[in-house]
Amino acid sequence: MLTIENYQQKFIAYLQAYSTEKEPKNLYQPISYILSLGGKRLRPVLTLMTTDVFDGDHNLALDAALSIEVFHNFSLVHDDIMDDAPLRRGEQTVHEKWDVNTGILSGDAMLIMAYQLFENYEALKFQSLAKLFSKTALEVCEGQQYDVDFETRNDVTIPEYLKMIEYKTAVLVGAAMKMGAIIAGASEEDQYNIYEFGKNLGIAFQLKDDYLDAFGDPETFGKQVGGDIIENKKTYLYLKALEFSTESDRSQLEALFASYTEDRKTKVETAKTIFQSSGSADATKEAIENYTLLAFKGLDSLSISEDKKALLKAFGNNLMNRTT
Numbered sequence: 001m002l003t004i005e006n007y008q009q010k011f012i013a014y015l016q017a018y019s020t021e022k023e024p025k026n027l028y029q030p031i032s033y034i035l036s037l038g039g040k041r042l043r044p045v046l047t048l049m050t051t052d053v054f055d056g057d058h059n060l061a062l063d064a065a066l067s068i069e070v071f072h073n074f075s076l077v078h079d080d081i082m083d084d085a086p087l088r089r090g091e092q093t094v095h096e097k098w099d100v101n102t103g104i105l106s107g108d109a110m111l112i113m114a115y116q117l118f119e120n121y122e123a124l125k126f127q128s129l130a131k132l133f134s135k136t137a138l139e140v141c142e143g144q145q146y147d148v149d150f151e152t153r154n155d156v157t158i159p160e161y162l163k164m165i166e167y168k169t170a171v172l173v174g175a176a177m178k179m180g181a182i183i184a185g186a187s188e189e190d191q192y193n194i195y196e197f198g199k200n201l202g203i204a205f206q207l208k209d210d211y212l213d214a215f216g217d218p219e220t221f222g223k224q225v226g227g228d229i230i231e232n233k234k235t236y237l238y239l240k241a242l243e244f245s246t247e248s249d250r251s252q253l254e255a256l257f258a259s260y261t262e263d264r265k266t267k268v269e270t271a272k273t274i275f276q277s278s279g280s281a282d283a284t285k286e287a288i289e290n291y292t293l294l295a296f297k298g299l300d301s302l303s304i305s306e307d308k309k310a311l312l313k314a315f316g317n318n319l320m321n322r323t324t
Helices: 004-017 025-035 042-053 058-083 100-120 123-150 158-184 188-215 236-244 247-256 264-278 280-301 306-320
Strands: none
Touching: 004 042, 004 058, 025 058, 025 100, 042 058, 042 158, 042 188, 042 306, 058 100, 058 123, 058 158, 100 123, 123 158, 158 188, 158 236, 188 236, 188 264, 188 280, 188 306, 236 247, 236 264, 236 280, 247 264, 264 280, 280 306
16 A cells, blocks of 8 residues: 555656647647646545555556546536636636637547546456446536536525535545446445445535635635635535524525625625524534544445555545645
């Protein structure tokens, strides 16, 4: 087993060797740009690490890890267009740096490139990886549609929201880990259990992301702080605030999230104040911890050593304690 930093370094070196310098440049330059912007590289690291956890060779998982990263960035390019987001990882989004049409087409190409990477595996593993990938990619699209639908709905429930983030974010984390298990030749039971670990960790990860969107440090978060509030996204913070708030605060919050005011700063600050005073911020932190513990509980069923379980748990704790 390597350290997380070593897995990151190995993956980044492989990513940098993955040439997208082709013609036409206006198609491939935006792909190189988004892939070079950094990020946590969470999902590919999980693929490599999981392969080693099940006694496989992580070098054989590099193409699957790259596929996950290319797909993830494809989804970000398109999500940024839909959200009209100006920043991604502290830099201009693809559609801002180029234009919307370029973002759409380059994103489409990335989805195809992600599938192509599975062609480097033998038939049975290719079939398993591609089947999992197709299921996951469709769920991510379903999650994105739920997210869009929720912006104009006033009756979103917490179970609906949790389903949305499971599909939009968590299933890709679960799939990244299951791909490592598939490549390592792990049993069907272990493949299922590591997927569930990753999925629950992914839900906690997204709840943490929601929290940081409102309360993160603009210098380290890498995205526009308050972006979810500006876009009227019905996050866990918002839904819990409605549940806990006084009638006057609830009415004010609902009015805020029904408008697209030009005074974005005031809107964000007002919403954050209600999130804190209502107890929603604390409830969100509690939910993050609960889903993290649920993920850790799933480790008990894995047929791996206690040392490897401890490594996975340490990774989860680091993820939940992050500030970016």
